[in-house]
Amino acid sequence: MPDVLVDRAEGVVTVTLNRPKRKNGVTWPLIEELVRELENIAGNSGDRVVVLTGAGGAFCSGMDLSESVAPDELRFMRRVGQVVTLLHEMPKPTIAKVAGPAVGFGCNLALACDLTVAGEGAMFGEIFAERGLTLDGGGSWLLPRLVGLQKAKELVFFAQRVSGSEAASLGLVACAVPDDELDKVADDWARRLADAPTLALSIMKKSLNKAFESSFAEAIETESLAQSFSFSSAEAKEGMRAFLQRREPRFRG
Incomplete structure (x- = not known):
C-alpha cells in the first residue's frame, strides 16, 4: 500500500x-x-x-x-x-x-x-x-x-x-x-x-503570499499589472458574459 x-x-x-x-x-x-x-x-x-x-x-x-x-x-x-x-x-x-x-x-x-x-x-x-x-x-x-x-x-x-x-x-x-x-x-x-477562475485565484494567491514582503506601492503596481493581464483572459470574458446574461459564470474549460 x-x-x-x-x-x-x-x-x-x-x-x-x-x-x-x-x-x-x-x-x-x-x-x-x-x-x-x-x-x-x-x-x-x-x-x-x-x-x-x-x-x-x-x-x-x-x-x-x-x-x-x-x-x-x-x-x-x-x-x-x-x-x-x-x-x-x-x-x-x-x-x-x-x-x-x-x-x-x-x-x-x-x-x-x-x-x-x-x-x-x-x-x-x-x-x-x-x-x-x-x-x-x-x-x-x-x-x-x-x-x-x-x-x-x-x-x-x-x-x-x-x-x-x-x-x-x-x-x-x-x-x-x-x-x-x-x-x-x-x-x-x-x-x-x-468551479472558480483558477488563473485569477493563482495570481491572487501569489500576490497575497508576498504581502508581508512588499511595500504598499509595490503591491499597487503588482495589482495593476495582474489586473491588466486579467482583463483579456478567457475567465474575465466569461465572468463579464455571465454578469450581463444574469447567470452563474462557468469557468471550467
Whole structure:
C-alpha cells in the first residue's frame, strides 16, 4: 500500500497521507512520494484544487522518529522543506482537512496550505521543544504571520497544544467545524474552488503570499499589472458574459 493516496474527481485532487498505524508519521519514502505527487498536480491543468488530509482519523503526527534519516539529515530536511514549498507555491488553491492530531511537522504541513479546515476535536501542536528539536516545515515563517510574534513564541516555547476550536479562535486555521461535518464543509469548499477562475485565484494567491514582503506601492503596481493581464483572459470574458446574461459564470474549460 502506498504511503500517499491520490484521488481525482471533477478537478478536486484529494491527497491522503496513508500511514494510519503511525498516525501518518512522516518518513523519507512518504516525503518522496508526496514531493512527486505535488509536482504532478502543479503541472496538471485538470487539477483545480488540492485537499490534503490523513487516513485513520489523524492528519499527521510529525516525523516518525522511529525511522532514522542519518547520516543525510540535511538532505532529508531540504526535501521536507520542498513539500511545504510546493504547497505554498502551488498555482491552485490548497485545503488542509484536519481531523485528529496535526503536530510537529504535521502542524506546519497543514498551515502551509492556503486554507485549513479543522474538526473541533482536532489537535494542533508545535511540539518540537519537547523533543529537543527546532522548527521545520516553514513554521518559523508561517506562525508569526498567522497569530503574531508573541503568540507564536508562546506556542513554540511551551510546545502548546490547541484544539481545532482554539486554533480557529487564534486565527491559526480558517475555521473549525463539528467533527461530523468536517468532510461536508471541506468538500463544499473544494467544489466551490474547483468551479472558480483558477488563473485569477493563482495570481491572487501569489500576490497575497508576498504581502508581508512588499511595500504598499509595490503591491499597487503588482495589482495593476495582474489586473491588466486579467482583463483579456478567457475567465474575465466569461465572468463579464455571465454578469450581463444574469447567470452563474462557468469557468471550467
